[in-house]
Amino acid sequence: MMNAVPISWFLTLSAILFALGVAGFLFRRNIITVFMSIELMLNAVNLSFVTFAYQHKEVSGHLFTFFVMVVAAAEAAVGLAIILTVFKGRSTLNIDDVNSMKN
């Protein structure tokens, strides 16, 4: 039967994407890339929400995805503003150089 996808495939894909997001968070040094890795993790979680929505035939999972998107938008706005401020103050985007509260 090649005409249907097992639900665990979707969840495994979600897990892989999440792990890749974690990897990006751990191994990259550019603040913006690190931030994008967080977005990748959020996307991975969204995928599992939508998958569960399919499994339970229930629209709530889509709503959670929707809220995650909204939160991600808010987070992006504030986060990028913080990055701009950090860059203004320290002229660097390297996350290892930003390890103290004061300059």
Next chain:
Amino acid sequence: MDVILFLIFALIAVVCAINVVVQTHPISSALSLVGVMGSLAVLYLLLGAEFIAAAQVIVYAGAIMVLFVFVIMLLNAGAETRTGRSYLIPGAPLLVLFLGLLAFFVQRIFPDTTMVRFGGFTGGGPAEIGHALFTTYLLPFEVTSILILVAIIGAIVLARKEIE
């Protein structure tokens, strides 16, 4: 047919996601991320989430990632430099362990009884989402709007020019 579609777009998503991590230049990472989001949108369609798929493209790829690209251009961020210690030693084994555990439990908890077929779930249209949003989830929705307002104000306060 569905399996082929899933495999194609899952592959694109994974490749793009790897690219996000591997690329040293943030703008390449950003575009790869847009690729992940696009292929996820297709997968959402496969899962019957029409509205979420459109929102994924409009909000995530079309607005949030544009903001990222915008900031990267504005700061003219270049390729990253190698500084500090590498976290490959503790990170990579942990990560593999993490992924392995997740995959193991996913296979355990979700035996392949539920099969995803295109058109198997049609409750993800704008009407259904809107109905749920303004009845069951009205309070979270309102709270979210407050959150957005707070974020806007926060972003403006953070990013505005210093006033002497």
Next chain:
Amino acid sequence: MQLWLIPIFPLAGFLINGILGRRFSKSLVNTVAISSVLLSFLWVMHTIHAMGDLNTPRMEHYFTWIQSGTVNIGCDFLVDRLTIVMLLVVTGIGSLIHIYSIGYMAHEGGYYRFFAYMNLFMFFMLVLVLGASFLLLFVGWEGVGLCSYLLIGFYFDKKFATDAGNKAFIVNRSGDFGFSLAMFYMFKNFGSLDFDKVFHQAASAPEWVLTTIGLLLLVGACGKSAQIPLYIWLPDAMAGPTPVSALIHAATMVTAGVYMTARSWVIFTHAPGAMDVIAIVGIATAFMAATIGLAQNDIKKVFAYSTISQLGYMFVGIGSGAFSTGIYHLVTHAFFKALLFLGAGSVIHALSGEQDMRNMGGLRKKIPITFWTMVCAWVAISGIPPFSGFFSKDAILLAAYQHSPAIYWIGVVTACMTAFYVSRAMFMTFFGSYRGTAHAHESPAVMWVPLAVLAALSLAGGWIFPIPEFLKAMFPAFEEASNPVLMYISVVAGFAGIGLAYLMYVVKPGMADSLARTFKAPYTLVYNKYFVDEIYDATVVRPLVGGSRIVLWKGVDAGLIDGIVNGVGARCRDVGSVLRLLQSGNIRSYATWVLFGSVALIVAMGLLGGLPR
């Protein structure tokens, strides 16, 4: 019937003036304020009209305010005959005083602030009167206290005004403490604070419970209505603008205690002991305040002590079991005392702020309208028939006689003193020759028209508003034996007071001073208000402040609490200095720890059976 509209108009006025008033012109501010009060007066009228025969009380439920377990407190308004009397007094006199304030406040700063506070006061007073439970009454009760505080301290750049505001607020807290305890106790015994439920159960409750509740309620009433021992704030409250004194500290707010005790008549009729205490407190206050009033020189202080004394009368009426007479006196007193204060305000206004009667005199010719209107109040308060004060005071004294002749006789002496000190104030102000320096001028029409209306009410209010008849159905029947002898005695006492004052201040102006020299000790005692403020200062305030400083501050706060806090802080710092090593400030190291934590969590959940193996 939309009872909620009654208080909502002043609230709207308060919000409009409070938020936008700073940008409004003066005429716009007072248009908003006065129209809001007038609208609520008109709505009261409409309500009365719509209720038809007033025998069935009307309850309106708006929303559930507090719900917790079995506790269910709603926002309910209640209108019955007693409420109607209070509503008419509050909105009617309130409207007149608002109009008067246009003229009086014309040259003062903070014009919009004044009217906003006044409107807020009207709102809370109406809530107090309309509330159908003790808790809602208490909301209004505290609200009017707040407004009173704000308005006493209206001239906040003057130290004495803010001190007076604080004093009023703090003294009232003592009374409110009693009221709160009464409510707690009520709730414990009856499980509710709604009037109908409480009174329904009160009829069958043991007497000692009711006595306790009654006495605690009395403490609250003493605070709000300035009775012994909590009366000391009211004279100082005269620091506020005079319309405030007239509205809040004579006509309406201070009578809230009387209203509350009358409202709780079910409790008191079943607690005769508490009734006796009310009567004794009332008559003692009436007598003591009257004696103090004899020797005051500040025109507003005289009327302040007079107010305390008259409130004492009302409590005598209530304590004697004749609740309607207390309300009757409340109404007539509202007429003539508001008039006296507004008249005094007019005098003060005419003399550009002079309040000391020794610097007045002979103003009869200069400000004739004020004079003649105040004459109306004078005859009314002195109990001269057939003016309003006579009816209500006579009713109270009659009731008191039936309760205890001793109270009656003290009441008569007090009535005589009342007539004396008001006459003294009138003679010192309007007769003789002018002793001041300021140029006197008659007040504008916007001030004297309310005076004239109040004058008419003072003269005729006694028989056009037969309150005891009106309230007969509300309260338990009270046998009012008419006793012409007693009536004559009290009338004679009134005339005697006036005559004595005429003798001392018009015929022989030096006589008062010589008498004061002759009876130096009692005069000094009375002149200094029995040194009550000083006694309180020595017995209550100083020990409290000293105790707080030594025990609570140095001992408990600095020693115990700070010790614990600092100790905890120091230990935390010790632990922190170790844990600090983890906090490298490197995000990626944190992320690794988080990852480690999540792996550990998944493993733990797998091992502990949270997940299928």
Next chain:
Amino acid sequence: MELLDSFIFITIVKAAVVFAVLMTTLAYLQWVERKVIAHVQVRPGPYRVGPHGLLQPVADVIKLLTKEDLLPPYVNKPLYLLAPFLAMTMALISISVIPFGPMITVGPVKTWMQLTDLNIGVLFILAASSMGVYGIALAGWSSNNKYALIGGLRSSAQMISYELPMSLAIAAPLLISNTLSLRQLVESQKGGIFNWNILHGPFPQIVSFIVFMIAAFAETNRVPFDLPEAENELVAGFHTEYSSMKFASFFMAEYSNMITVSALATLLFLGGWMAPWSVEWGASLVPTVIFAVAGATALYHGANAARKRDKRTLPVFGVVFLGIAGIFLLPVVQFWLLPLFWFAAKTGGILFLFMWVRATLPRFRYDQLMGFTWKFLFPVAMLNLLVTSFLVAWFTK
């Protein structure tokens, strides 16, 4: 499998037809624009290549194809190559959900005059247009040129900002029609001009239409919002470094976007392919009359032409127009030609508006541009949406 085959086949045929028509339109739109602007400025415009410059587009295409394709040094090569492709793709992709007419029967098959109908067609167009930002932004950034970068930045900021009022303006007619499918949207506006969303409903969407048009001008980077390519400040903006077919791609993307928003405006506000009045009142005769009048005018001017060349060309045009007028009378083709005519007429009218505005208005200053959308357009669109939603809720209670 027969059905599937025929479905795929029909789709491919339709896509091919649409693509061919679209490409031709894109090419000739440029000619029309030059002509319109020329006539506004009282000059003849393209005149040399072919009669009335009709072959000018062909010449342009040949020129662009044969030009040297420069790759400037120090550009980010993959992105530099990706950008025009992205812009073009995103511009063309939204055409696929636009319906041009009702269901038609060609021989044995019945099909819609539309490539595909999505339940979320409107959202799809919004998504495609929001992805179009990348093309311009990346072009600006990857060119390694400060003018291009500023153009790209301006463009992305402008497009994100104007997307908000645009979405709000779109939402209002959607509320009235109560669907996101473009086809159902048009069908809900059946029955004459007073059922079109611009005039229909509890709250006629005139304000919404105006807001949409203004935002559309900004979304397509057209005058007066063509800051990203303001030639007197930024040389040529984001496509300064592009030449040959890559340059042409941006050009085509811009015109394709224009067609998309014009078509969208037609669908949302102007009743799509619906005639403004009913057939009994002669709606089916309108195109015949128009083309007949045009043919007669051409014949008349051909007979009295001032120039020799016009004596030959104008009568030919006249005959062609009269022929078209005749075709519109044939009942065999009328049923699908008439809707197409109305759709094309409305879209063309809006496209003419684009050109007219370009010939008339000066350019905004950048801060004015941003201030205008955030401080004026957005609140107006919001207010309009609120009023509309209240009225819709009120009347459908």
